[in-house]
Amino acid sequence: MARRISPLAWVASAVAVMFTLTLGVSIGAVSLAPLTVWSEISSNLFGTISSANSSESTIVWQLRLPRVLLAFVVGSMLASAGCAYQGTFRNPLADPYLLGVSAGAGLGATIAIFNGSGSSKILLPLAAFAGALGAVLLTYSLGRSAIAGRSSTALILAGVAVASLLTAIQTLIQQQNTDKIREIYAWVLGRLSTSGWNDLAIITPYILVCIVVLLRYRRVLDVFAVGDEEALTMGLPVAKARAAIIVAASLGTAAAVAVTGLIGFVGIIVPHILRLIVGNSYRILLPLSIIYGGVFLVLADILARTILAPQEISIGVVTALLGAPFFLFVLGSSKNGSVT
Amino acid sequence: MTELIVRELQVKLEKKLIVNDIYIDLSVGQWICIIGPNGAGKSSLLKALAGIIPSTGEILIDGTNVRDLSERDRACWIAYVAQEPVMPAGMRVFDYVLLGRTAHLKMLATESPKDLEIAHYVISELDLNDFIDRDVATLSGGERQRVAIGRALTQASPIILLDEPTTALDVGYQQEVLELIDKLRKEKKIAVISTMHDLTVSGLYPDRLMLLADGQVVASGSAESVLTRENIAKHYGANVTVIDHVSGPIVIPERDRL
Numbered sequence: 001m002a003r004r005i006s007p008l009a010w011v012a013s014a015v016a017v018m019f020t021l022t023l024g025v026s027i028g029a030v031s032l033a034p035l036t037v038w039s040e041i042s043s044n045l046f047g048t049i050s051s052a053n054s055s056e057s058t059i060v061w062q063l064r065l066p067r068v069l070l071a072f073v074v075g076s077m078l079a080s081a082g083c084a085y086q087g088t089f090r091n092p093l094a095d096p097y098l099l100g101v102s103a104g105a106g107l108g109a110t111i112a113i114f115n116g117s118g119s120s121k122i123l124l125p126l127a128a129f130a131g132a133l134g135a136v137l138l139t140y141s142l143g144r145s146a147i148a149g150r151s152s153t154a155l156i157l158a159g160v161a162v163a164s165l166l167t168a169i170q171t172l173i174q175q176q177n178t179d180k181i182r183e184i185y186a187w188v189l190g191r192l193s194t195s196g197w198n199d200l201a202i203i204t205p206y207i208l209v210c211i212v213v214l215l216r217y218r219r220v221l222d223v224f225a226v227g228d229e230e231a232l233t234m235g236l237p238v239a240k241a242r243a244a245i246i247v248a249a250s251l252g253t254a255a256a257v258a259v260t261g262l263i264g265f266v267g268i269i270v271p272h273i274l275r276l277i278v279g280n281s282y283r284i285l286l287p288l289s290i291i292y293g294g295v296f297l298v299l300a301d302i303l304a305r306t307i308l309a310p311q312e313i314s315i316g317v318v319t320a321l322l323g324a325p326f327f328l329f330v331l332g333s334s335k336n337g338s339v340t
Numbered sequence: 341m342t343e344l345i346v347r348e349l350q351v352k353l354e355k356k357l358i359v360n361d362i363y364i365d366l367s368v369g370q371w372i373c374i375i376g377p378n379g380a381g382k383s384s385l386l387k388a389l390a391g392i393i394p395s396t397g398e399i400l401i402d403g404t405n406v407r408d409l410s411e412r413d414r415a416c417w418i419a420y421v422a423q424e425p426v427m428p429a430g431m432r433v434f435d436y437v438l439l440g441r442t443a444h445l446k447m448l449a450t451e452s453p454k455d456l457e458i459a460h461y462v463i464s465e466l467d468l469n470d471f472i473d474r475d476v477a478t479l480s481g482g483e484r485q486r487v488a489i490g491r492a493l494t495q496a497s498p499i500i501l502l503d504e505p506t507t508a509l510d511v512g513y514q515q516e517v518l519e520l521i522d523k524l525r526k527e528k529k530i531a532v533i534s535t536m537h538d539l540t541v542s543g544l545y546p547d548r549l550m551l552l553a554d555g556q557v558v559a560s561g562s563a564e565s566v567l568t569r570e571n572i573a574k575h576y577g578a579n580v581t582v583i584d585h586v587s588g589p590i591v592i593p594e595r596d597r598l
Contacts, residue, residue, distance in 0.1 A: 216448045222435070223442050225428035233390045234495060235415030235443030280430030283450075 005284055013291045017072075024068035024298045025060055029310060032056060041065065066197045071301040071315075072294035073200065074192075074256040075266055077207045079293020080286060081249035082267015084214045087221030087282050088245045089155060092272065093330060096132075096253040097264035099155075100162035104135025105257045107166045107173075110184050114177050125202065129254035131166070136250050138162050190261040190316025192301055203255045210252030211290055217245050221282035263297070263316045265323020270296050272330050342368045342402055342417075342498040344531055349397035351381070351388045351555075358384045359555040362397070364533070368498055371525055371532040373542045375566075376552035377576045382535040383423065385552065386501050389533065390420035401499070415443035419492035423503040425484060429477040433487055436476045437463055440494030462493045466520070482513030489520065493528075500525075502534040506541065514538075518545050543567050543588035551575060563588050 025037045036052045040060040043050035052060060078096060085094035096102055108131025112124045139162045143155035170188075174181050220241050223231050228238050257263070270293045271285055278284050297315070304318045346364035350357070359381040366372055374382045388395035391406070391414055399406040401417050409417070419440070427436070440462075441455040463472055466486055471479070476487060485505055492500050505521065506514040522545045525532045536542040542549060543563030551559040551566050553575040559566045567589040572580050583590045 219445075219450050220447060222431075223439055225426070225431060226436075226439065227426040229387075229392045230420070230422055230426060231442075232392055232411060233415060233418070233420035234439060234491075235412040237411045237447070241447060275430075280428065281435065 005287060009278075009288075013288070016295050017291060020295045020298045021068055021072065024071070024302055025064045027302055028059070028064060028305060030056070030059060032060065036060070062196070066200050067192050067301070068298055070200045070203075070260070071192055071297045073204055073207055074260050074263065075270075075297025075300075076211065076290045076294040077252045077256045078263060078266040079270035079289040079296065080211055080214050081253045083271040083282065083286050083289040084217070084221065084245050084249045085267070086271060087286075088224050088242050090224060090227065091155060092275070093156060093268065093327070095265065095267040096249065097163075097262070097267065099159040100135040100139045100166060101132045101250055101253050102257055102262045102264065103163035103166040103170070104131035104133070104138075105129070105254045106188055106262055107131045107135075107170045108254075109187055109258060110170045110173050113180055113184050113187065114173055125206070125255055125258035128258035129251055132250045132254035132257070133247070135162055135166055136246055140246070187261045189314040190263040190319075192260055192304075192315050199259045203259050206255035207252050210248045210255070213248040214245065214252075215286060215290075217241065217248075218283045218286045221245070221286065225280070261314075261316060263319050265319045265327065266293055266297060266300075268330065269319075269323050269326050272326070342529075342531065344499055345398070345400040346389070347398040347400075349385070349388060349395055349399065351384050351393060351395045353384070353393070357555055359388065359395070359552075362557060364550075366499075366531045366533065368529040368531045369525055370548070371522070371534070371546040372548045372550060373546035374533065374535045374550045374552055375537075375539060375542050380552040380575075381555040382552055383503055384555075386420070386503050386533065386535055390418060390501050392420070412443055412447075415495060415497065417497055418499045418501060419495040419497040420501045421485075421488045421492050421503065421505060423507065425488040425491075427476040427479065427484055427487075429475065431476050432472070433468060433474050433476055433479075434459060434463065434472045436487060437468070437490045437494050440491040440496075443495050443497070458496070459494050462490050466490045466493070480513075481508045482510075482516060485509065485513070485517050486520065489517070489524075493524065498529070499531045499533070502532065504535050504537055507537045514541060521545070539567055539572070539591040540588070543591075567591055 022034045022037055026032045026034055036056060037060055039048070040050045040052040040057055042048045044061050050057060082095045085096065085099060086092055105128040108127035108129070109124055112127035139155070139159045142162065143158035174184055220236065223234065223236050224242075226234075232238050271289045274285055274288050274292060278288060297319075300318045300322065301315055304313045304315045307313060344364065344366040346362055349359065349362035351359040362385060364372065374385060376382050384393060387393045389399065391411070406414055406417065438451060438455065438459040441451055441458065444455070445451065463469060466489070468486065468490060471483070476484070479487060489505075502521065506517055509517065518541070521532060521534075524530055532546075534546070546563075548561060549563055549566040550557055551571060558575055559571050564584075567582055569580060569582050572578050572582075572591065579594045579596065581592045581594050583592065
């Protein structure tokens, strides 16, 4: 039965997660031994004696671990949101970034920063969420009513148009407020560098709820595969289910980008590689996207930190450098750019 | 004994009347076939009954108004097989057939062992065991229809709507699929409404024919009474000869000049 993840895959995934997390915390300007890393983590969690000295202790617990965990949580969210979008839109190229969700969140965040709410830990994510939801609804309604009907190409084009429009408005606001440009720009490019435990604490509850909701819809995502009409006659309340999935994926994406800025392509790369290995059933794809989305972004962050060390590249730049060519590959390998 | 009653059914799409004033009485075990020229509204009528497109008028099943039901409850009464069912690439035959259980599951639930058992039962009944693990996208036309019918049977609804189940098939597969439907409706007491393209074939299995033209029923009843030279000339604009045969009327197109 290919509707369950095999025990072997679970074990392999657990090993992959532990390995990447350890690697993420070990690598940096000061290299740390994995043993030191775990000894320090264990000391903070369970009160055991740490073998790390005080500066190593700060690096592990205050600097790297929160950043690595943030990368993991955000990567999980972006990959599972992409996976969910792909299922409900029946389009392997759907990604929060492509449907304008991220641009919407960016506009929301820009307006919040412009209004002086940029430092608010509550208003900024809320503004990003509102922008994200507005953008995806706009894209969806435009994509459906576009000349080409419900084809996946029309949807992507609508997403591109919405993203361009919202980005233009965002640019306009920036030009009116040049004093805030640095703050806005730093947000837009995607950053994990300024994060501490605080950021992680703010977004994890949002993201956890969204991921749990999406997971519960994994069977429904498989039903969507036969198309709206047939899904409806099988008893699926199509509009209601799609709305719930879009809200959960958008809320989670918004929470993620509100803290980290725009990080693209994670939602395409991770589910697509998994599709090649485990097939198209969302009962398997979705849980694995959560796991390997996290793994992927931790690895991307390691690249961002080390390629030009001691300089750091924006994480969004790294994922785009990896993702854009990959996107073209997916476009070329799927017939007509669509599975429908 | 399930009974479907349709009264004054009307379908309008963008203010244009597509189907009008349809009356149907159908009991389990019976098979009604809707025929008619292209654009007569055959598929629209079926889609309206399935709840895919909006319609007005009464659709009652055992006295319950179908319009008052949720998507799920409606699907427990009526299953639908599209003209060209979508076969998602990468989905196995078993998982596809299992999708039919959606109507019986809460939206966020997963299948119970009983649901799996039902899917297995349907698969062995339809002789699909040999390709239970096949990717549905790789199936041939006839296999696709059988698998789609399997999905509808797993849905376990007393009424099944089939939109041109044999149009894409060669004569061998046509017979195979139609024999299957005929056997199932008799054994399982299922009411069937299908549309059909081929007039001769439409007279072979169904109990009654409904001839639709411009969205209206212009003739209905036994194959012998509907498939007449006059009816076909009037509504299809075709010149045919109808020959009586033991299995039903045979409709042969004629050439004007010989």
